[in-house]
Amino acid sequence: MSLQTSLSVTEQLHEHFDSPAFRELVPALAERFKEDDYVELESFLPPALAHRAEQELADLYDTRSRRRDILVPSTGNTPRNFSNLDRDVLLAGSSVIPAVFDCPALLKRLSEIAGQEVLPVPYVPEEYISARMDRPGDVHGWHWDDYSFAVVWVVKSTPEGCGGDVEYIPDTFWDKENPRLEHYLATREIRRRHPASGTAYLMRTDTSLHHVTPIAEGVERIMVCFSYCSLEDLDREVTHDTMDLLHPNA
Template sequence: MDALEQQLSQHFDAILADETRMKQIRNAFRRNGYFNFKDFTFLPRGLLEDVHGEVHQLLDDHSVRRDVTVASTGNTYRKMYNVNQPEIKSSGNLIPAIYESPAVQRFLGNIAGDDLAACWEQEQYLITKLSHPGDTHGWHWGDYPYTLIWIIEAPEDPAIGGVLQCVPHSEWDKKDPQIWQYILNNDIKSYHHLKGDVYFLKSDTTLHHVVPIQQETTRIILNTCWASAHDRRTDVAHESIDVIWGTEHRGHDA
């Protein structure tokens, strides 16, 4: 076991040993399709700060502006800068290693009550940055069931935008998404995040979006997502493809 995996294993084993705490986390995730590890608690703080540094460097070196609509989510908007998986994999160190960590997958799988597996390579991780008025990641579901969103930078005032809003326990019909019916007929849960938060989302059954940015600011996230090892669909990565990021890509999360 290398030094990073040993550090991750020790960190997550300590959390898993507190069964009362784990039961609270599992119940919250089951109920809301969401759980937030606040204030630099998901990883040892120094390691999480190193992830933040890598994200900033990758944005400086590789970010590309995207302004598109997505047909399979009812023509909702994506307005942001992003860094795609190939650039992260070729130029990053920590992010690919943490994504592939058995300790990370085991810990998240314990919360989800499932066995996690790597998803299609182009979908494993993505960096996004919202900075201009109107920038948003519009209403959508994820193609894969499990998403971990790392908040690298975020406005401290929720009135500036960047707030996550969710409709849990909702289903995505890609031919007829009926997003507004879900929004009008269900309670919407809203979550304000700050730098250092990391939240776990049941992304394929949680309709969600990021409230558009209202003024010049910075909201940066790292998105990492996983499939279920028990998903027997033979071509999950190619079920619905929209041209989003300049490559073939669909519904990365918020």
């Protein structure tokens, strides 16, 4: 038996995120994150674990996913059109995704990159979720997240030019009563990114207005979103309107 297969998922993740190769990337990522409120972590998971998680997700999308086609009032009635998996389904059906969320070495690296403590969110249904866009026009409309940070692992990306782009506007403020999207979209520079399959990105999600652009026919995009908070988040009142609409069974 190879060393790799004899290690548990937790141990493999620890080894990966604590490896010299991963740690060496951190200073440059931290610099970039300070600048952009966004950084990409290429080949986020070790290949064997990525492959395992992909297979688990494929099974879960076959059997446990729910189609969502809604407008979210608190983000200015922007659309969500995709299928998704909630946290409890991922907990029961994936040996990898829950372990990624909890991995102490990952939290340490994320904290170094963010320049502050990055912690698991205190609201269990929001810990990790997955969404798959697979119908023409499927879109994850403009919004902010409830907590400060998200790591979005793009399990499967779209070809360039077929939609599925991440666009964001940093340094924006979410007023749930009056989100003023038109104001931000009309007056601010929109930054566009296209994270490749297997890449994860860390974003400052409470102050970045962000969305995923509508996909073209015949393409598919699958992601897993891990949510993290700051120490400051723990002291403020956080509501979860969007989560409650998108994951009503969680």
